């Protein structure tokens with residue numbers, strides 16, 4: 459069963475928690491108990507493919523779904539039509555004891571596909587199970603990747619409508635193009651005059667607006683989320699931690715039972731939190747290293763215990779991580795405080811009212827034990843892209859470059875030589891401008907526009923341009939709406955009235 463981190467909501471089944479998205483008390487749903495995986499089951503993963511590994515993890519959390527339902531959802535999500543690499547989430551050895559877990563072979567070239575190809579299927583199944591007759595209105599705040607992946611995953615899915623809010627000037631050119639050209643009869647994309655935090659706060663306000671919920675219910679609509687605040691977004695992300703481990707054993711890079719580190723570039727703390735659940739379940743993870751850009755609110759929190767969002771917001775080369783309010787930290791705080799909803803309420807109310815909170819020394823030590831952290835400036839991000847390409851012939855996107863640099867700094871500082879997996883969250887093509895400039899390629903006469911840039915990068919790094927990105931050149935722009943952050947509720951209301 460699923461309970462809220464704030465303690466005041468009813469217990470729900472997984473299907474109910476997935477449909478609701480966020481708890482009515484403003485908290486996030488978490489599993490009442492975290493299931494364990496024994497060594498034998500883990501050893502069994504080595505011979506399994508990604509789909510079977512996925513079902514094995516999902517059945518532990520989604521125990522109200524039948525085996526057949528899970529198999530169907532997984533088969534529809536992770537297949538050769540959707541993913542350009544047969545392994546789905548392949549792992550590449552880039553240097554000694556250093557591996558990249560490539561999560562960007564899906565339809566939108568970012569790790570969000572790993573969850574957002576599955577969530578719509580879990581959601582549709584949940585709607586049937588719950589006998590839900592309302593249309594679900596999925597509100598999404600995005601700093602670039604979640605939005606496109608949600609649009610692609612939910613496009614034309616029955617009984618669902620998606621509204622994506624992105625920061626007008628806060629995403630890469632390709633990310634923007636991907637969203638504004640999106641086809642599908644149930645989708646809306648709106649640029650917000652503000653940053654990602656404004657969009658996310660706006661969406662959360664709408665979720666907590668009881669009067670609005672009643673108003674839309676009259677027309678048979680109900681809100682939900684496709685951000686990682688929804689448990690159905692988070693649980694699929696646990697799978698790839700197990701899968702990566704099993705692949706390292708299979709390739710004889712480690713022996714079964716050996717510890718590994720993961721380095722995760724993260725802004726909303728969802729990706730790294732999925733790794734935390736994997737660790738709690740029994741996956742031999744030594745450290746989960748949290749990598750940030752100059753919006754280093756997480757680095758500061760994980761090293762000092764003070765979460766202070768009252769700071770300058772930077773637009774960086776890694777825009778998907780340009781975030782100062784990390785939603786999923788709430789789930790970590792709940793687990794670290796031995797499931798204390800009272801403590802979480804206190805911290806979250808301080809964050810809302812004062813813009814900061816501080817955890818005590820005991821909690822800080824528990825957090826530090828698992829989560830070393832570091833951050834990287836844009837200058838160093840570009841230098842890392844360049845250096846890694848020169849030394850290893852491997853092209854990193856800026857988010858993965860942040861993780862790479864944090865991994866190297868951590869190794870030097872700590873002397874920890876545990877085999878390390880860098881969670882590679884996006885294809886370099888999605889951020890071609892930054893990557894080409896880091897590789898000193900922007901002067902080339904051939905680079906006349908975005909698509910020439912994609913082709914130039916393809917030649918340079920010897921990889922094909924992902925088909926869906928190349929096809930953007932022929933697409934029509936369909937979404938041009940822009941709104942002020944305070945007008946988001948009105949935009950939602952109007953969109954639902956015209957349906």
Ligand SMILES: N[C@@H](CCOP(=O)(O)O)C(=O)O
Pocket residue numbers: 599600601602603604605684685686687725726728729778779785
């Ligand atoms: N980095 C994200 C921001 C939203 O995070 P999510 O994991 O909660 O969906 C993005 O690219 O949109």
